[in-house]
Amino acid sequence: MQFAMTEEQAMIVETTRAFVEKELYPHEAEIERTGHLDMDVIRDVQKKAMEAGLYAANMPEEVGGAGLDTLSWLMYEKELGRANYALHWTGVARPSNILLAGTEEQKEKYLFPCMKGEKWDCLAMTEPDAGSDLRGMKATARGDGDDWILNGTKHFISHADIADFAICFMATGVEDTPRGPKKKITAFFVDKGTPGFEVRDGYGNVSHRGYTNAVLEFDDCRLPSSAILGEVDKGFDVANTWLGATRLQVAATCLGRADRALQHSIDYAAERKQFGQQIGKFQGVSFKLADMALELKAANLLTWEAGWKFDQGTVTESDMSMAKLKATEMLAFVADEAIQIHGGMGLMDELPLERIWRDARVERIWEGTSEIQRHIISREMLRAVGG
CATH class of the missing domain: 2.40.110.10 (Butyryl-CoA Dehydrogenase, subunit A, domain 2)
Incomplete structure (x- = not known):
């Protein structure tokens, strides 16, 4: 397994992150304030995502998608995960690949309209x-x-x-x-x-x-x-057959939000001063940053390994469960520590941290609870010895 991104993967990450920052971040405050995602916003983002080649990027080229391999797709998902979930899920839609299991008639009726942004x-x-x-x-x-x-x-x-x-x-x-x-x-x-x-x-x-x-x-x-x-x-x-990688998708989007929270924390620790020095100079803060970075890197590696093995045809249920479990629990930890570093300001809606903190909670439930992931992991270990 190569740990360096290919030139193509680096371009995917750069393009997607730039799109997220320019086209998605500006809409977040309004969605958080109203709890509503306007259809006009969805259509505008959808149009721009298509122009950027980011729409339905999870799907094969033969049906009009970008044809990304699993690892590259997860890197793309990580970047989208930095933004409000509803915004990137509907505006930069990824039709379910279960649609590929349909007959030709079903693909004409359901798959291809989804690829064109005409249906969800x-x-x-x-x-x-x-x-x-x-x-x-x-x-x-x-x-x-x-x-x-x-x-x-x-x-x-x-x-x-x-x-x-x-x-x-x-x-x-x-x-x-x-x-x-x-x-x-x-x-x-x-x-x-x-x-x-x-x-x-x-x-x-x-x-x-x-x-x-x-x-x-x-x-x-x-x-x-x-x-x-x-x-x-x-x-x-x-x-x-077709939905196995959804746990990896959840893991990847969690990586993006955790990375965003960590970067806010690093910047704040370097800027904020108390008792005559940057708060990052205090071990109570600097050790938090170190632990956050450590947990994020571990989750990254588990997710990238599972994506790489998926493409090799060697991935196991345990691989995907480990990635999902680690990434979702890591996000909860990083989001909480980010707020602690920012103090009261971390809970204010001027920053995305309180949103990331709230949003993190559902990730340990949907697409299989943390308890289910632990069951899958332990079951695979026990089966190997006849348990």
Whole structure:
């Protein structure tokens, strides 16, 4: 593994960071003040991101994306992660690569409009009684001739309010396993406006102002078989094949926010004076900076290694869980220490630190809680010795 960035990677980092600082930072204060991300802002950022070649950069070149390898993509995500989440997620959109699993007809209807910025997608798995335990989902789809009838509820569905369609995972049967009966899962495309499908406002959230979540209700929602993504009862196969790197994406965006918080802390420690000298001269502050830098570098290395191994085809579930776990917990630590270094000013909204601190909290929950990541890591270790 090479630790130096290639010339192309350096250009990606430089271009993306410049875009974030010029086009995204100026909108942050308004979003934080109102909790709302205006569609005119989204469209303006979207247009500029396309012109800069940053839109849908996670997707292959053959479908109109930038075709970045995983490691380069994570470097790109780190730079975007410096900014308000809702702003970069919708304005510099990265359509879910699960769309690549669709048929040619499905790609024409869903994938390519997303690539052009004409549509947005959302993924619907989580339910009120099925978060980490997705096999425990209660929302169902039953066959009715050539059609399927969907019933149930999904919640915490990110940006479903602006999405034109949802990719919904529904229980379609039961299978016996060594650990008892488990639900079979099938993925469906569901267009907004389909009878029996309703999108309701979700919950207020302390993290990521401007980001929205929604509740999806299915009441005898009828879909044709052509709406199935992948195969019947093989929804988890589709998800595991195409969504594995989402934990690395979370890790990478955390790196960006932590780096921003650390840099603010370094600058402040060098500028702020107390008792006749820079506060960075005091060990109580300088040791904090050293610990913050250490934790950030460790998280960087774990994330870059997992991305590199992903491209080599050697990545493990444990690799990705370690990166996600370390990066999210590191961000919480760095954000808290940054505020401590700034004192009362760190909690004021003149600086992005209180936002980074608030935003950090959700990262240890979504895309698999810290407890789930530890379970995955330890399970892989124990299996190696027959445990």
